[in-house]
Amino acid sequence: MATWTANRGGRSRFLRQVSHYLFRYATWIPPLIWFNAYVAQVTFIRGPSMYPFLNPQYNKSLREDLCLVWKLYAQEGLRRGMVVTFSRNPYDPNKVTVKRIVGLEGDVVKTKHPYPYDYVAVPEGHIWVEGDGDKSQDSNYYGPISVRLVTGRVTHVLSPWERAGRVRWWEHPLRMGVHRAA
Amino acid sequence: MSPASGPSMLPTFEVVGEWLLVSRLHRFGRGIEVGDVVAYNIPINEEMGVKRVLGMPGDYVLMDTPPDGEGEGGGGGNMIQVPRGHCWIVGDNLAASRDSRLFGPVPLALIRGKVIASVRSFSEFRWITNTLRKVDSPSEP
Structure with a gap:
Protein backbone atom coordinates (compact mmCIF):
# COMPACT_ATOMS: atom_id res chain seq x y z
CA MET A 1 0.00 0.00 0.00
CA VAL A 39 40.90 9.11 -32.46
CA ALA A 40 40.72 5.36 -31.98
CA GLN A 41 38.51 2.45 -32.86
CA VAL A 42 38.27 -1.19 -31.88
CA THR A 43 37.56 -3.33 -34.88
CA PHE A 44 37.51 -6.91 -36.12
CA ILE A 45 39.86 -7.98 -38.88
CA ARG A 46 38.17 -9.97 -41.59
CA GLY A 47 39.75 -12.26 -44.10
CA PRO A 48 43.22 -13.58 -44.79
CA SER A 49 44.89 -10.46 -46.11
CA MET A 50 47.34 -10.10 -43.21
CA TYR A 51 47.79 -13.86 -42.65
CA PRO A 52 49.82 -15.10 -40.78
CA PHE A 53 50.25 -11.92 -38.75
CA LEU A 54 46.56 -11.33 -38.16
CA ASN A 55 43.86 -13.98 -38.43
CA PRO A 56 46.36 -16.89 -38.52
CA GLN A 57 43.52 -19.38 -38.34
CA TYR A 58 41.29 -17.82 -40.93
CA ASN A 59 40.80 -21.15 -42.67
CA LYS A 60 40.28 -23.19 -39.51
CA SER A 61 37.94 -21.15 -37.34
CA LEU A 62 35.46 -18.35 -37.49
CA ARG A 63 37.31 -16.40 -34.84
CA GLU A 64 38.47 -12.99 -35.95
CA ASP A 65 41.17 -10.86 -34.43
CA LEU A 66 40.08 -7.80 -32.50
CA CYS A 67 42.40 -4.87 -32.99
CA LEU A 68 42.82 -1.32 -31.77
CA VAL A 69 43.24 1.13 -34.63
CA TRP A 70 44.76 4.47 -33.72
CA LYS A 71 43.51 7.18 -36.04
CA LEU A 72 44.95 10.40 -34.66
CA TYR A 73 47.66 11.82 -36.95
CA ALA A 74 47.58 8.60 -38.94
CA GLN A 75 48.99 10.11 -42.09
CA GLU A 76 52.11 11.55 -40.45
CA GLY A 77 55.36 9.75 -39.83
CA LEU A 78 54.57 6.60 -41.77
CA ARG A 79 57.39 4.02 -41.76
CA ARG A 80 58.08 0.83 -43.63
CA GLY A 81 56.64 -2.15 -41.79
CA MET A 82 53.74 -0.35 -40.13
CA VAL A 83 50.35 -1.98 -40.31
CA VAL A 84 47.90 0.62 -41.55
CA THR A 85 44.22 0.72 -42.38
CA PHE A 86 43.40 2.75 -45.38
CA SER A 87 39.90 3.44 -45.28
CA ARG A 88 38.51 3.05 -48.44
CA ASN A 89 40.33 0.70 -50.56
CA PRO A 90 40.92 2.49 -53.85
CA TYR A 91 38.61 0.14 -55.69
CA ASP A 92 35.65 0.54 -53.40
CA PRO A 93 35.29 3.71 -51.35
CA ASN A 94 33.06 2.03 -48.80
CA LYS A 95 35.48 -0.65 -47.66
CA VAL A 96 38.31 -0.45 -45.15
CA THR A 97 41.44 -2.47 -45.77
CA VAL A 98 44.38 -3.36 -43.56
CA LYS A 99 47.85 -3.84 -45.04
CA ARG A 100 51.52 -3.43 -44.21
CA ILE A 101 53.56 -0.56 -45.64
CA VAL A 102 56.31 -1.91 -47.89
CA GLY A 103 57.60 1.18 -49.63
CA LEU A 104 57.46 4.91 -49.02
CA GLU A 105 57.61 7.66 -51.62
CA GLY A 106 60.74 7.48 -53.75
CA ASP A 107 61.41 3.80 -53.05
CA VAL A 108 61.86 1.37 -55.90
CA VAL A 109 59.91 -1.80 -55.21
CA LYS A 110 60.19 -5.14 -56.94
CA THR A 111 56.61 -6.04 -57.60
CA LYS A 112 54.85 -9.38 -57.42
CA HIS A 113 52.69 -11.28 -59.81
CA PRO A 114 49.64 -9.38 -61.07
CA TYR A 115 51.47 -6.08 -61.45
CA PRO A 116 52.36 -5.41 -65.10
CA TYR A 117 55.89 -4.11 -64.50
CA ASP A 118 58.82 -5.72 -62.67
CA TYR A 119 59.88 -2.63 -60.74
CA VAL A 120 57.97 0.44 -59.70
CA ALA A 121 59.12 3.77 -58.26
CA VAL A 122 56.60 4.87 -55.65
CA PRO A 123 55.48 8.38 -56.66
CA GLU A 124 55.33 11.48 -54.51
CA GLY A 125 52.82 11.30 -51.69
CA HIS A 126 52.14 7.61 -52.21
CA ILE A 127 53.00 4.37 -50.42
CA TRP A 128 53.27 0.76 -51.51
CA VAL A 129 51.20 -1.57 -49.33
CA GLU A 130 51.09 -5.34 -49.26
CA GLY A 131 49.46 -7.99 -47.15
CA ASP A 132 51.71 -10.42 -45.30
CA GLY A 133 50.34 -13.51 -46.95
CA ASP A 134 49.97 -14.23 -50.61
CA LYS A 135 46.18 -14.12 -50.39
CA SER A 136 45.78 -10.40 -50.43
CA GLN A 137 44.61 -7.80 -52.88
CA ASP A 138 47.22 -5.13 -52.39
CA SER A 139 49.34 -2.64 -54.29
CA ASN A 140 50.29 -5.43 -56.68
CA TYR A 141 46.70 -5.23 -57.89
CA TYR A 142 45.94 -1.52 -57.74
CA GLY A 143 49.36 0.12 -57.65
CA PRO A 144 50.73 2.56 -55.10
CA ILE A 145 48.10 4.29 -52.99
CA SER A 146 47.96 7.87 -51.84
CA VAL A 147 48.93 8.63 -48.25
CA ARG A 148 45.70 10.61 -48.00
CA LEU A 149 43.77 7.35 -48.05
CA VAL A 150 45.39 6.14 -44.82
CA THR A 151 43.00 6.41 -41.88
CA GLY A 152 44.74 4.63 -39.04
CA ARG A 153 47.38 2.26 -37.83
CA VAL A 154 46.87 -1.02 -36.03
CA THR A 155 48.63 -0.56 -32.71
CA HIS A 156 47.32 -3.36 -30.50
CA VAL A 157 45.85 -6.80 -30.89
CA LEU A 158 43.13 -7.29 -28.28
CA SER A 159 41.22 -10.43 -28.82
CA PRO A 160 42.97 -13.77 -28.92
CA TRP A 161 44.58 -13.70 -25.50
CA GLU A 162 47.69 -15.59 -26.52
CA ARG A 163 48.62 -12.95 -29.09
CA ALA A 164 47.28 -9.86 -27.35
CA GLY A 165 49.61 -6.93 -27.02
CA ARG A 166 51.27 -4.22 -28.99
CA VAL A 167 51.83 -4.63 -32.68
CA ARG A 168 55.63 -4.62 -32.86
CA TRP A 169 55.82 -3.58 -36.45
CA TRP A 170 59.46 -2.52 -36.11
CA GLU A 171 60.45 -6.12 -35.33
CA HIS A 172 58.87 -7.40 -38.50
CA PRO A 173 61.49 -8.13 -41.18
CA LEU A 174 61.35 -5.70 -44.07
CA ARG A 175 60.36 -7.17 -47.36
CA MET A 176 63.15 -8.04 -49.75
CA GLY A 177 63.41 -6.15 -53.01
CA VAL A 178 62.79 -2.62 -51.80
CA HIS A 179 65.41 -0.04 -52.67
CA ARG A 180 65.02 2.65 -50.04
CA ALA A 181 65.17 6.27 -51.06
CA ALA A 182 66.10 7.56 -47.61
CA MET B 1 31.81 26.32 -46.33
CA SER B 2 35.39 27.09 -47.12
CA PRO B 3 37.44 29.66 -49.00
CA ALA B 4 39.02 28.76 -52.31
CA SER B 5 41.83 30.37 -54.22
CA GLY B 6 43.93 29.72 -57.28
CA PRO B 7 43.59 30.05 -61.03
CA SER B 8 42.80 26.47 -61.91
CA MET B 9 39.01 26.89 -62.17
CA LEU B 10 39.18 30.37 -63.68
CA PRO B 11 36.05 30.80 -65.80
CA THR B 12 33.92 29.28 -63.06
CA PHE B 13 35.57 30.64 -59.93
CA GLU B 14 37.65 33.76 -59.40
CA VAL B 15 41.28 33.48 -58.38
CA VAL B 16 40.73 34.94 -54.91
CA GLY B 17 37.82 35.83 -52.72
CA GLU B 18 35.58 32.93 -53.54
CA TRP B 19 33.82 30.98 -50.79
CA LEU B 20 32.37 27.62 -51.68
CA LEU B 21 29.52 25.72 -50.09
CA VAL B 22 30.41 22.01 -50.23
CA SER B 23 27.82 19.28 -49.74
CA ARG B 24 29.35 16.57 -47.57
CA LEU B 25 26.51 14.25 -48.50
CA HIS B 26 28.45 13.56 -51.70
CA ARG B 27 31.64 12.57 -49.92
CA PHE B 28 33.49 9.48 -51.15
CA GLY B 29 31.97 10.14 -54.55
CA ARG B 30 28.42 9.26 -53.57
CA GLY B 31 26.08 10.34 -56.31
CA ILE B 32 28.75 12.25 -58.22
CA GLU B 33 28.25 12.50 -61.97
CA VAL B 34 30.40 13.67 -64.84
CA GLY B 35 30.35 17.46 -64.90
CA ASP B 36 30.01 18.02 -61.17
CA VAL B 37 32.46 20.31 -59.42
CA VAL B 38 33.98 18.52 -56.43
CA ALA B 39 36.26 19.36 -53.54
CA TYR B 40 38.83 16.65 -52.98
CA ASN B 41 42.03 15.85 -51.12
CA ILE B 42 44.95 16.16 -53.51
CA PRO B 43 46.58 12.70 -53.50
CA ILE B 44 50.17 13.91 -53.73
CA ASN B 45 50.27 16.58 -51.05
CA GLU B 46 48.43 17.79 -47.98
CA GLU B 47 46.12 20.25 -49.65
CA MET B 48 42.56 20.34 -50.86
CA GLY B 49 41.49 21.13 -54.40
CA VAL B 50 38.38 21.97 -56.34
CA LYS B 51 38.04 20.56 -59.84
CA ARG B 52 35.49 19.28 -62.30
CA VAL B 53 34.86 15.56 -62.75
CA LEU B 54 35.42 14.49 -66.35
CA GLY B 55 35.25 10.74 -65.99
CA MET B 56 33.72 8.19 -63.67
CA PRO B 57 34.81 4.52 -63.37
CA GLY B 58 34.70 2.83 -66.72
CA ASP B 59 34.70 6.01 -68.81
CA TYR B 60 37.39 6.64 -71.38
CA VAL B 61 39.18 9.96 -70.97
CA LEU B 62 41.93 11.85 -72.79
CA MET B 63 45.12 11.56 -70.76
CA ASP B 64 46.72 14.77 -72.03
CA THR B 65 45.72 18.34 -72.74
CA PRO B 66 43.67 18.62 -75.91
CA PRO B 67 45.21 20.89 -78.59
CA ASP B 68 43.77 24.37 -78.92
CA GLY B 69 41.86 25.74 -81.90
CA GLU B 70 44.86 26.02 -84.21
CA GLY B 71 45.93 22.50 -83.45
CA GLU B 72 48.89 23.67 -81.40
CA GLY B 73 50.02 22.65 -77.96
CA GLY B 74 48.56 19.77 -76.10
CA GLY B 75 50.00 16.34 -75.64
CA GLY B 76 49.37 13.10 -77.38
CA GLY B 77 45.98 11.66 -77.97
CA ASN B 78 46.33 8.79 -75.53
CA MET B 79 43.19 7.76 -73.76
CA ILE B 80 42.77 5.55 -70.73
CA GLN B 81 39.84 3.91 -69.06
CA VAL B 82 39.23 5.28 -65.58
CA PRO B 83 39.82 2.34 -63.19
CA ARG B 84 37.31 0.96 -60.72
CA GLY B 85 36.71 3.26 -57.75
CA HIS B 86 38.46 6.26 -59.32
CA CYS B 87 37.47 9.36 -61.20
CA TRP B 88 39.18 11.72 -63.63
CA ILE B 89 39.37 15.30 -62.38
CA VAL B 90 40.40 18.30 -64.48
CA GLY B 91 40.31 22.03 -63.80
CA ASP B 92 38.37 24.38 -66.02
CA ASN B 93 41.48 26.43 -66.80
CA LEU B 94 43.50 23.77 -68.57
CA ALA B 95 46.66 25.86 -68.83
CA ALA B 96 46.96 26.57 -65.10
CA SER B 97 45.66 23.52 -63.36
CA ARG B 98 47.34 20.61 -61.66
CA ASP B 99 44.87 17.79 -61.96
CA SER B 100 44.51 14.21 -63.13
CA ARG B 101 46.72 15.00 -66.10
CA LEU B 102 49.53 15.29 -63.55
CA PHE B 103 48.71 12.75 -60.87
CA GLY B 104 46.40 10.35 -62.64
CA PRO B 105 42.95 9.17 -61.63
CA VAL B 106 41.88 10.13 -58.12
CA PRO B 107 40.33 7.56 -55.77
CA LEU B 108 36.70 8.35 -55.07
CA ALA B 109 37.52 8.00 -51.39
CA LEU B 110 39.46 11.26 -51.55
CA ILE B 111 36.43 13.26 -52.65
CA ARG B 112 35.25 15.47 -49.81
CA GLY B 113 32.04 16.68 -51.35
CA LYS B 114 30.28 18.38 -54.18
CA VAL B 115 30.47 22.15 -54.60
CA ILE B 116 26.87 23.30 -54.63
CA ALA B 117 27.15 27.08 -54.30
CA SER B 118 29.63 29.91 -54.35
CA VAL B 119 29.58 33.18 -52.44
CA ARG B 120 31.71 36.15 -53.38
CA SER B 121 30.06 38.59 -51.05
CA PHE B 122 26.78 38.60 -49.21
CA SER B 123 25.01 39.83 -52.30
CA GLU B 124 26.63 37.50 -54.80
CA PHE B 125 25.35 34.04 -54.05
CA ARG B 126 24.94 31.58 -56.88
CA TRP B 127 24.26 27.89 -57.10
CA ILE B 128 26.77 25.74 -58.95
CA THR B 129 24.90 23.28 -61.09
CA ASN B 130 25.98 20.60 -63.46
CA THR B 131 25.65 22.24 -66.87
CA LEU B 132 25.96 19.00 -68.78
CA ARG B 133 22.64 17.89 -70.17
CA LYS B 134 21.74 14.52 -71.53
CA VAL B 135 21.44 14.54 -75.30
CA ASP B 136 18.14 13.21 -76.46
CA SER B 137 19.06 10.15 -78.43
CA PRO B 138 17.61 10.22 -81.94
CA SER B 139 14.69 7.90 -82.16
CA GLU B 140 15.40 4.77 -84.10
CA PRO B 141 13.31 4.33 -87.18
Whole structure:
Protein backbone atom coordinates (compact mmCIF):
# COMPACT_ATOMS: atom_id res chain seq x y z
CA MET A 1 0.00 0.00 0.00
CA ALA A 2 2.83 2.31 0.75
CA THR A 3 4.34 1.81 -2.69
CA TRP A 4 1.01 2.55 -4.33
CA THR A 5 0.76 5.90 -2.66
CA ALA A 6 4.35 6.65 -3.58
CA ASN A 7 3.49 6.02 -7.23
CA ARG A 8 0.64 8.48 -7.38
CA GLY A 9 1.24 10.96 -10.15
CA GLY A 10 3.75 8.46 -11.48
CA ARG A 11 3.20 9.34 -15.13
CA SER A 12 4.92 12.70 -15.00
CA ARG A 13 7.69 11.27 -12.90
CA PHE A 14 8.13 8.47 -15.39
CA LEU A 15 8.43 10.95 -18.25
CA ARG A 16 10.87 13.01 -16.27
CA GLN A 17 13.04 9.99 -15.56
CA VAL A 18 12.97 8.83 -19.17
CA SER A 19 13.98 12.21 -20.47
CA HIS A 20 16.65 12.38 -17.82
CA TYR A 21 18.16 9.06 -18.88
CA LEU A 22 17.79 9.89 -22.55
CA PHE A 23 19.68 13.12 -22.01
CA ARG A 24 22.27 11.38 -19.90
CA TYR A 25 23.09 8.65 -22.42
CA ALA A 26 22.13 10.10 -25.79
CA THR A 27 24.47 13.04 -25.37
CA TRP A 28 27.35 10.57 -25.40
CA ILE A 29 26.53 9.26 -28.86
CA PRO A 30 27.96 12.11 -30.99
CA PRO A 31 31.22 12.26 -29.01
CA LEU A 32 31.58 8.49 -29.36
CA ILE A 33 31.04 8.66 -33.13
CA TRP A 34 33.59 11.43 -33.36
CA PHE A 35 36.03 9.47 -31.22
CA ASN A 36 35.66 6.38 -33.38
CA ALA A 37 36.17 8.37 -36.54
CA TYR A 38 39.14 10.47 -35.53
CA VAL A 39 40.90 9.11 -32.46
CA ALA A 40 40.72 5.36 -31.98
CA GLN A 41 38.51 2.45 -32.86
CA VAL A 42 38.27 -1.19 -31.88
CA THR A 43 37.56 -3.33 -34.88
CA PHE A 44 37.51 -6.91 -36.12
CA ILE A 45 39.86 -7.98 -38.88
CA ARG A 46 38.17 -9.97 -41.59
CA GLY A 47 39.75 -12.26 -44.10
CA PRO A 48 43.22 -13.58 -44.79
CA SER A 49 44.89 -10.46 -46.11
CA MET A 50 47.34 -10.10 -43.21
CA TYR A 51 47.79 -13.86 -42.65
CA PRO A 52 49.82 -15.10 -40.78
CA PHE A 53 50.25 -11.92 -38.75
CA LEU A 54 46.56 -11.33 -38.16
CA ASN A 55 43.86 -13.98 -38.43
CA PRO A 56 46.36 -16.89 -38.52
CA GLN A 57 43.52 -19.38 -38.34
CA TYR A 58 41.29 -17.82 -40.93
CA ASN A 59 40.80 -21.15 -42.67
CA LYS A 60 40.28 -23.19 -39.51
CA SER A 61 37.94 -21.15 -37.34
CA LEU A 62 35.46 -18.35 -37.49
CA ARG A 63 37.31 -16.40 -34.84
CA GLU A 64 38.47 -12.99 -35.95
CA ASP A 65 41.17 -10.86 -34.43
CA LEU A 66 40.08 -7.80 -32.50
CA CYS A 67 42.40 -4.87 -32.99
CA LEU A 68 42.82 -1.32 -31.77
CA VAL A 69 43.24 1.13 -34.63
CA TRP A 70 44.76 4.47 -33.72
CA LYS A 71 43.51 7.18 -36.04
CA LEU A 72 44.95 10.40 -34.66
CA TYR A 73 47.66 11.82 -36.95
CA ALA A 74 47.58 8.60 -38.94
CA GLN A 75 48.99 10.11 -42.09
CA GLU A 76 52.11 11.55 -40.45
CA GLY A 77 55.36 9.75 -39.83
CA LEU A 78 54.57 6.60 -41.77
CA ARG A 79 57.39 4.02 -41.76
CA ARG A 80 58.08 0.83 -43.63
CA GLY A 81 56.64 -2.15 -41.79
CA MET A 82 53.74 -0.35 -40.13
CA VAL A 83 50.35 -1.98 -40.31
CA VAL A 84 47.90 0.62 -41.55
CA THR A 85 44.22 0.72 -42.38
CA PHE A 86 43.40 2.75 -45.38
CA SER A 87 39.90 3.44 -45.28
CA ARG A 88 38.51 3.05 -48.44
CA ASN A 89 40.33 0.70 -50.56
CA PRO A 90 40.92 2.49 -53.85
CA TYR A 91 38.61 0.14 -55.69
CA ASP A 92 35.65 0.54 -53.40
CA PRO A 93 35.29 3.71 -51.35
CA ASN A 94 33.06 2.03 -48.80
CA LYS A 95 35.48 -0.65 -47.66
CA VAL A 96 38.31 -0.45 -45.15
CA THR A 97 41.44 -2.47 -45.77
CA VAL A 98 44.38 -3.36 -43.56
CA LYS A 99 47.85 -3.84 -45.04
CA ARG A 100 51.52 -3.43 -44.21
CA ILE A 101 53.56 -0.56 -45.64
CA VAL A 102 56.31 -1.91 -47.89
CA GLY A 103 57.60 1.18 -49.63
CA LEU A 104 57.46 4.91 -49.02
CA GLU A 105 57.61 7.66 -51.62
CA GLY A 106 60.74 7.48 -53.75
CA ASP A 107 61.41 3.80 -53.05
CA VAL A 108 61.86 1.37 -55.90
CA VAL A 109 59.91 -1.80 -55.21
CA LYS A 110 60.19 -5.14 -56.94
CA THR A 111 56.61 -6.04 -57.60
CA LYS A 112 54.85 -9.38 -57.42
CA HIS A 113 52.69 -11.28 -59.81
CA PRO A 114 49.64 -9.38 -61.07
CA TYR A 115 51.47 -6.08 -61.45
CA PRO A 116 52.36 -5.41 -65.10
CA TYR A 117 55.89 -4.11 -64.50
CA ASP A 118 58.82 -5.72 -62.67
CA TYR A 119 59.88 -2.63 -60.74
CA VAL A 120 57.97 0.44 -59.70
CA ALA A 121 59.12 3.77 -58.26
CA VAL A 122 56.60 4.87 -55.65
CA PRO A 123 55.48 8.38 -56.66
CA GLU A 124 55.33 11.48 -54.51
CA GLY A 125 52.82 11.30 -51.69
CA HIS A 126 52.14 7.61 -52.21
CA ILE A 127 53.00 4.37 -50.42
CA TRP A 128 53.27 0.76 -51.51
CA VAL A 129 51.20 -1.57 -49.33
CA GLU A 130 51.09 -5.34 -49.26
CA GLY A 131 49.46 -7.99 -47.15
CA ASP A 132 51.71 -10.42 -45.30
CA GLY A 133 50.34 -13.51 -46.95
CA ASP A 134 49.97 -14.23 -50.61
CA LYS A 135 46.18 -14.12 -50.39
CA SER A 136 45.78 -10.40 -50.43
CA GLN A 137 44.61 -7.80 -52.88
CA ASP A 138 47.22 -5.13 -52.39
CA SER A 139 49.34 -2.64 -54.29
CA ASN A 140 50.29 -5.43 -56.68
CA TYR A 141 46.70 -5.23 -57.89
CA TYR A 142 45.94 -1.52 -57.74
CA GLY A 143 49.36 0.12 -57.65
CA PRO A 144 50.73 2.56 -55.10
CA ILE A 145 48.10 4.29 -52.99
CA SER A 146 47.96 7.87 -51.84
CA VAL A 147 48.93 8.63 -48.25
CA ARG A 148 45.70 10.61 -48.00
CA LEU A 149 43.77 7.35 -48.05
CA VAL A 150 45.39 6.14 -44.82
CA THR A 151 43.00 6.41 -41.88
CA GLY A 152 44.74 4.63 -39.04
CA ARG A 153 47.38 2.26 -37.83
CA VAL A 154 46.87 -1.02 -36.03
CA THR A 155 48.63 -0.56 -32.71
CA HIS A 156 47.32 -3.36 -30.50
CA VAL A 157 45.85 -6.80 -30.89
CA LEU A 158 43.13 -7.29 -28.28
CA SER A 159 41.22 -10.43 -28.82
CA PRO A 160 42.97 -13.77 -28.92
CA TRP A 161 44.58 -13.70 -25.50
CA GLU A 162 47.69 -15.59 -26.52
CA ARG A 163 48.62 -12.95 -29.09
CA ALA A 164 47.28 -9.86 -27.35
CA GLY A 165 49.61 -6.93 -27.02
CA ARG A 166 51.27 -4.22 -28.99
CA VAL A 167 51.83 -4.63 -32.68
CA ARG A 168 55.63 -4.62 -32.86
CA TRP A 169 55.82 -3.58 -36.45
CA TRP A 170 59.46 -2.52 -36.11
CA GLU A 171 60.45 -6.12 -35.33
CA HIS A 172 58.87 -7.40 -38.50
CA PRO A 173 61.49 -8.13 -41.18
CA LEU A 174 61.35 -5.70 -44.07
CA ARG A 175 60.36 -7.17 -47.36
CA MET A 176 63.15 -8.04 -49.75
CA GLY A 177 63.41 -6.15 -53.01
CA VAL A 178 62.79 -2.62 -51.80
CA HIS A 179 65.41 -0.04 -52.67
CA ARG A 180 65.02 2.65 -50.04
CA ALA A 181 65.17 6.27 -51.06
CA ALA A 182 66.10 7.56 -47.61
CA MET B 1 31.81 26.32 -46.33
CA SER B 2 35.39 27.09 -47.12
CA PRO B 3 37.44 29.66 -49.00
CA ALA B 4 39.02 28.76 -52.31
CA SER B 5 41.83 30.37 -54.22
CA GLY B 6 43.93 29.72 -57.28
CA PRO B 7 43.59 30.05 -61.03
CA SER B 8 42.80 26.47 -61.91
CA MET B 9 39.01 26.89 -62.17
CA LEU B 10 39.18 30.37 -63.68
CA PRO B 11 36.05 30.80 -65.80
CA THR B 12 33.92 29.28 -63.06
CA PHE B 13 35.57 30.64 -59.93
CA GLU B 14 37.65 33.76 -59.40
CA VAL B 15 41.28 33.48 -58.38
CA VAL B 16 40.73 34.94 -54.91
CA GLY B 17 37.82 35.83 -52.72
CA GLU B 18 35.58 32.93 -53.54
CA TRP B 19 33.82 30.98 -50.79
CA LEU B 20 32.37 27.62 -51.68
CA LEU B 21 29.52 25.72 -50.09
CA VAL B 22 30.41 22.01 -50.23
CA SER B 23 27.82 19.28 -49.74
CA ARG B 24 29.35 16.57 -47.57
CA LEU B 25 26.51 14.25 -48.50
CA HIS B 26 28.45 13.56 -51.70
CA ARG B 27 31.64 12.57 -49.92
CA PHE B 28 33.49 9.48 -51.15
CA GLY B 29 31.97 10.14 -54.55
CA ARG B 30 28.42 9.26 -53.57
CA GLY B 31 26.08 10.34 -56.31
CA ILE B 32 28.75 12.25 -58.22
CA GLU B 33 28.25 12.50 -61.97
CA VAL B 34 30.40 13.67 -64.84
CA GLY B 35 30.35 17.46 -64.90
CA ASP B 36 30.01 18.02 -61.17
CA VAL B 37 32.46 20.31 -59.42
CA VAL B 38 33.98 18.52 -56.43
CA ALA B 39 36.26 19.36 -53.54
CA TYR B 40 38.83 16.65 -52.98
CA ASN B 41 42.03 15.85 -51.12
CA ILE B 42 44.95 16.16 -53.51
CA PRO B 43 46.58 12.70 -53.50
CA ILE B 44 50.17 13.91 -53.73
CA ASN B 45 50.27 16.58 -51.05
CA GLU B 46 48.43 17.79 -47.98
CA GLU B 47 46.12 20.25 -49.65
CA MET B 48 42.56 20.34 -50.86
CA GLY B 49 41.49 21.13 -54.40
CA VAL B 50 38.38 21.97 -56.34
CA LYS B 51 38.04 20.56 -59.84
CA ARG B 52 35.49 19.28 -62.30
CA VAL B 53 34.86 15.56 -62.75
CA LEU B 54 35.42 14.49 -66.35
CA GLY B 55 35.25 10.74 -65.99
CA MET B 56 33.72 8.19 -63.67
CA PRO B 57 34.81 4.52 -63.37
CA GLY B 58 34.70 2.83 -66.72
CA ASP B 59 34.70 6.01 -68.81
CA TYR B 60 37.39 6.64 -71.38
CA VAL B 61 39.18 9.96 -70.97
CA LEU B 62 41.93 11.85 -72.79
CA MET B 63 45.12 11.56 -70.76
CA ASP B 64 46.72 14.77 -72.03
CA THR B 65 45.72 18.34 -72.74
CA PRO B 66 43.67 18.62 -75.91
CA PRO B 67 45.21 20.89 -78.59
CA ASP B 68 43.77 24.37 -78.92
CA GLY B 69 41.86 25.74 -81.90
CA GLU B 70 44.86 26.02 -84.21
CA GLY B 71 45.93 22.50 -83.45
CA GLU B 72 48.89 23.67 -81.40
CA GLY B 73 50.02 22.65 -77.96
CA GLY B 74 48.56 19.77 -76.10
CA GLY B 75 50.00 16.34 -75.64
CA GLY B 76 49.37 13.10 -77.38
CA GLY B 77 45.98 11.66 -77.97
CA ASN B 78 46.33 8.79 -75.53
CA MET B 79 43.19 7.76 -73.76
CA ILE B 80 42.77 5.55 -70.73
CA GLN B 81 39.84 3.91 -69.06
CA VAL B 82 39.23 5.28 -65.58
CA PRO B 83 39.82 2.34 -63.19
CA ARG B 84 37.31 0.96 -60.72
CA GLY B 85 36.71 3.26 -57.75
CA HIS B 86 38.46 6.26 -59.32
CA CYS B 87 37.47 9.36 -61.20
CA TRP B 88 39.18 11.72 -63.63
CA ILE B 89 39.37 15.30 -62.38
CA VAL B 90 40.40 18.30 -64.48
CA GLY B 91 40.31 22.03 -63.80
CA ASP B 92 38.37 24.38 -66.02
CA ASN B 93 41.48 26.43 -66.80
CA LEU B 94 43.50 23.77 -68.57
CA ALA B 95 46.66 25.86 -68.83
CA ALA B 96 46.96 26.57 -65.10
CA SER B 97 45.66 23.52 -63.36
CA ARG B 98 47.34 20.61 -61.66
CA ASP B 99 44.87 17.79 -61.96
CA SER B 100 44.51 14.21 -63.13
CA ARG B 101 46.72 15.00 -66.10
CA LEU B 102 49.53 15.29 -63.55
CA PHE B 103 48.71 12.75 -60.87
CA GLY B 104 46.40 10.35 -62.64
CA PRO B 105 42.95 9.17 -61.63
CA VAL B 106 41.88 10.13 -58.12
CA PRO B 107 40.33 7.56 -55.77
CA LEU B 108 36.70 8.35 -55.07
CA ALA B 109 37.52 8.00 -51.39
CA LEU B 110 39.46 11.26 -51.55
CA ILE B 111 36.43 13.26 -52.65
CA ARG B 112 35.25 15.47 -49.81
CA GLY B 113 32.04 16.68 -51.35
CA LYS B 114 30.28 18.38 -54.18
CA VAL B 115 30.47 22.15 -54.60
CA ILE B 116 26.87 23.30 -54.63
CA ALA B 117 27.15 27.08 -54.30
CA SER B 118 29.63 29.91 -54.35
CA VAL B 119 29.58 33.18 -52.44
CA ARG B 120 31.71 36.15 -53.38
CA SER B 121 30.06 38.59 -51.05
CA PHE B 122 26.78 38.60 -49.21
CA SER B 123 25.01 39.83 -52.30
CA GLU B 124 26.63 37.50 -54.80
CA PHE B 125 25.35 34.04 -54.05
CA ARG B 126 24.94 31.58 -56.88
CA TRP B 127 24.26 27.89 -57.10
CA ILE B 128 26.77 25.74 -58.95
CA THR B 129 24.90 23.28 -61.09
CA ASN B 130 25.98 20.60 -63.46
CA THR B 131 25.65 22.24 -66.87
CA LEU B 132 25.96 19.00 -68.78
CA ARG B 133 22.64 17.89 -70.17
CA LYS B 134 21.74 14.52 -71.53
CA VAL B 135 21.44 14.54 -75.30
CA ASP B 136 18.14 13.21 -76.46
CA SER B 137 19.06 10.15 -78.43
CA PRO B 138 17.61 10.22 -81.94
CA SER B 139 14.69 7.90 -82.16
CA GLU B 140 15.40 4.77 -84.10
CA PRO B 141 13.31 4.33 -87.18
